[in-house]
Every structure is written in C-alpha cells, then in structure tokens.
Amino acid sequence: MSDESIVYTTATGVGYTCTRRILLHCGVPPRRAVPIRIAHWVRDAASPRVDVTANQDEISDHETFQLEFDASTKRWYIRTMQDRYWTLETAGGIQAVGDKRSSNALFDLVWQPDGSVCFRANNGKYVATKRSGHLYANSDTVEESCKYFFYLINRPILVLKCEQGFVGYKAGSNLQLECNKASYETIQVERSDRGVVYFKGQNGKYWHCSSESITVDSDIPEGFFIQLREPTRICIKSANPSAEYLTAEKNGSFRLGHTDFQTATLWEY
Template structure:
C-alpha cells in the first residue's frame, strides 16, 4: 500500500485459510505447497507485494517466507519456487462480503483453491473451495491514514466518534487495534470501543462492527465500487512517550520535557510534551520526534534542541557515552560521562493502554494459555523506572520459581523495558533475566541476554 502520510505503511503479511480451516503452507523442501497446517507459524505466512509500482493495476504478487513467489500456468499447476515474479505470478484479490478472499490469476482468469497437497488454480468460477479466510500476521496496533482527506483517524472523545481530521497520529487516541473475529476485522479504539458500520462506537464487537479488508496496489484502486474516500493506509504505530525528570527542577513535583524549547519546565502533559521514538533499523539508535515533525539534535556546545528535519535526524557525530541531563533552569544538555540524579528521567509510554506483544517464536501475540493473557494493560509507575502488566481480571504478571511467567499476583510486580530495536522491546525482571517465548507460546524469564527470542514487537 502506498502512503502520502508521515509514517511507514505496514508490510502486509497474512495467512490464508481454506474451507477445511487449513493454512496454505510453503515447505522449505522442494518449495512445495500444501494446505494442511492447523495454525499459523513461519511457513504459513505470505507477503502481499504490489505488481506495479505505478498503481496502474490492482494485481499483486504473493511471496512466501522463503522469498519465492506463488505462480500458476495455463493448466492450473501451482508452484511457489519462482525467484523473480513474472506474468504467471500476477493475482487479483477479490474480497467477498463474508470477509473471505478469492485469488484469481490475472493472465489465466482462473481461481486458486484446493486441499492438502492438491493446490490448483483451474476453477473458472468461485465455489467455497476457492474462498480463503485472511489472518493478518502483522502487529495489530496501527495508525490509519485517509488517502482522500490526507488526515489521520483518531478517537474524538468530545464528539464521541472516530474522526479523520488529524495532521499527525499523535497520542493514545490515534491508536487503533485490528481485532480478528469470525473472519472479519473490528476496529477497536483506545477506550475499548468498536467502530460500527453506521459510524457510531459500540461497546462490544458484533456483526455491525465487522469489516472486510480489501488491499489495493498503488495510491488508488481500479474498481467501480471504490473511490478515494474508501481508501485508507495502515501505518505502523511507533511508541510515543513523555519524559519527566526524576529529580524535580524548580518547584514542580514532576517536570516534563517540552518540545517548544526542549527544556524540562512543564508540569502537565499535552501534545507538546509527547515525543515519538523512531529507531534506526541498522544502527539501533533512537531519534525523538515532536508533534511538529522536528527531531532532537545536538548543538556544538552539547545543548539539545528540537530543530532537525527528517533527513538530519541522526547526529552526524556519536554522543560518546554522554548522558542527557537537565540543569536547574530546565535546559537539556549532554555533559557527563556518568549518570547521577540530574540524569534520571522517567519515560512513560502513553500510546499503548492495551499492549500486544508479538514475538519471534509465534506470529500471534503472547498465547492465552494458563501462563499469561494475550491482551494486557501496561502501567508505568510514577517516579519509578519500572512497568507492570495486568490482565482483564486485575491480576499482575509474576515469575514463578521455574521461570514461568504467570498472571496470578494480587500485587504489582515490576519489569524493566529496554527499547533496543525497531518497534521492539526487551523485557527484563528486576533480577536481570529477560522474558523469552517458545514455539508453544509459553513465556519464561530465563534468558541471560538480548537476542531475537527476547525481542517483542509492541
């Protein structure tokens, strides 16, 4: 999906489920394909790529986890071993009212279907065997950008509606969660309500809040039924934070960093005190962006200002291990090589009222087993540099003697967050162990360092 918005469009990864509730699977051995898996793991994930960068066609390529492309010939033989997509790899996505998709070969006008190891693309019309349920394999918390209005969606508490009128997706009310129920997607707002088809917000999801996703290549769709007003871009939601001095400055008990002059001199939160964390994929260095679109930058004398444009957001010279400090007048600067009280800040993640952790081992969020719940509330404890997790029953995460993380404590148990990769966080206990998930979705605090298995997309 193309975007004229400020954020990065989501890479659309998904699983395809046939009429027998089995996932389309790409095997590593011989690049064979089948529909025999009952759950979505790495081999069941496919990526939607645009077939035409110019957007002149709605055709797409479908790429496996092995980097090979789905293709079919005129006789309906389906393969997934093509390194470079050609004409036989072009498919059209047809969305049905029941939320399912059909995939039609663009050059041969036949439909993809089949069961077990008999996957073919030969049907001239659509039957239940040629309909696939779509299970997104992306992090479900997103920002939504309107192509027509060139504005972002946000929850308007005053008007009690989901409005498309924000220049930037700022704050908790710009966060929307895609909830997959009964083959449809439901848009959940930050206050746990759901957008209904008549524009109202419902307390619980039902048939009126279920939507079908249709993905269009390019900036506009080529369909008689759709115009620009119906086109939206799903963008990744970066973590947004407020920072306040742990050691108060002046007379304020809690002093927030303000973007206007980038100094710690505010005693309440507003958009001016919210900064977006944008991690560089290669260097793992973090840039802080304000609601005006400017980035933190360093001056030659070590002062920190919020004046850099996007292409200058990473400092041209390393900070050499220096710490951010707040002077008594609130001015921010980098001076010391060792951290003391004036270098202590509390970072509060404000746009994840409900946090979903997506790990490497499983492409769903943390499994809802007898260990922990999949959807959790995240609380930042004021004046303490730790976080706690609680479930819908008010129980807190805790670590048992064998390292298993369970949701059973009646009192808060603190964890440390380490933001160390692109939109990912490592979670560490106060004893120094990192949380790690396994293939079964069981969560344990038994890792000694940061690795792919201990990083959680949030």
C-alpha cells in the first residue's frame, strides 16, 4: 500500500488534525505542508499528553498524520508522528494513545457535499471539535464542528489513470485532455483554502472545464476537491456550484459529469 500525506483543518476554523503526514496523511514519510487559512490546525499531543486537539494556528510535524487503510472493514487508521493511533476512549474523547491497531482506532471517512470530510468513530458517532479544541466522537449528525478539510501533501504532482488509460493530451499541440492515452501528462497540484486544489499543466496553464471537455489553457485556476476513496484511488470533484465529479467515458472523453460519487470515476494516482 502506498503511503499518503494529508492535512485536515476544521470547517469552522478551529484546527487541523494530523499524523505522519496528513495534514491528515495516508502512509508515506511526511512532507511539510502549507497551512490553510481556516484558523487552526488539528494536532496530536506531544508527550506526555495524549489529547488530539484542533487549536493550532500553524503547521508543524504534529499537524501531519498518516492514513492506513484496513481492507477488511474499508475504514482507516490515523497515525501520529509519535507512532500512536487516534483511539476512541470510553467517554468519547479522541486520544493519540494506542501504539497498536484496534477496532476503536478505526474511522470512516465520510465526504460531504461542500468538499469537507467527517470522521465516524467506532461508536457510530461523528468526531466534533469542542470549544476547547478537543475532539470528541459524540455527534449523531453532521454539524459544522464535525467538518474538516483535507490535503494530500505528498502528491505535488499527479498522474491519473482509469480503465481506459492515462490522462494526457489529445494529440500534438491540442491542449484538450483525454483519458485513454498510452502515455501520461503530469499534473501539478497547487493548494488553496478550505481543501481546494488547482491543477496546472507543464505549460504553466490551469485546467479549464466546459460541459464537454477539459483543456489546459487557462490563466485563471478552477478549484477541485480530492477525495481519498481507497489507498490508491481518488475521486475528484469540482469546487464550483455544479459540484460534479471528473468522469471518464469509454471513448476517452474526460469531463465533469456525475454529481453522485457512487457513479463517479475512481482515478488511480
């Protein structure tokens, strides 16, 4: 399984959650991430404290986490820089106390329409940020305090692949992208606020999305959300009001399409 680095911030500006490197991460050695402006970062506690809190203004190693996928449950472990796992405690608090995996260290990633992500703990409750910045899994519904934003920080460049092939230019100097190519085009990833990323081609131009195609010819960036669905597969969603996902067609067409992630394309990256 490949390791990924990810960063989380609260939707309300209360903090980031992190471990190995997610600024929430998946499994690779961490890289430093650029903080987003949503007020505070979630961090794991340095010894001897074990609380996980969302009250930091800047990113350090403690604001980066590693996500580790459990294939049997389709859920995730979240590991800190101290090699401790986020763990659900008896009163619902989230602490970085466990040095071994357990059922109470598993979380569902529940992606929201606004591009944020919620964590559902082993008690079936959503993790929420309290006024003190501490995290508790005690919410039955998705409130604003349950929402976090996510950055995959060890992927400054993406190569996308689907069943039809790689994402690359249609032909020659044609800047339209298709998804049935034998060779790939590298995609630069730029971070913005609230989990938004921009995609840029090697020509220095940004992706431009129309109803029928995507071209790499714009001076103005368009926002997207990256949603981690599996260890090596992501969905990519427009941050525009259309909220459509990037979709691969059998004829190689590459465009914004479905609004339901269950019918959206899973991209290998």
